[in-house]
Amino acid sequence: MTDHGRPIARIVPISLSPFERLVAEGEYVAASTTKIFTPPIDDPPGRPSGKVLDELRSDRL
Numbered sequence: 001m002t003d004h005g006r007p008i009a010r011i012v013p014i015s016l017s018p019f020e021r022l023v024a025e026g027e028y029v030a031a032s033t034t035k036i037f038t039p040p041i042d043d044p045p046g047r048p049s050g051k052v053l054d055e056l057r058s059d060r061l
Contacts, residue, residue: 041056
């Protein structure tokens with residue numbers, strides 16, 4: 001719907017959820033890969049999280 005050529009409203013079916021609207025408008029694109037499983041960390045409580053993260057990141061280098 002326009003007012004003097006300027007869009008003022010959108011007429012769409014009420015049944016569309018916000019997600020369905022994004023899909024219909026091409027704004028949502030599904031991921032092309034599956035989730036990556038990360039095993040839980042078996043460290044005793046009280047260990048600084050920064051050290052754990054440093055160790056995990058060093059595995060990627």
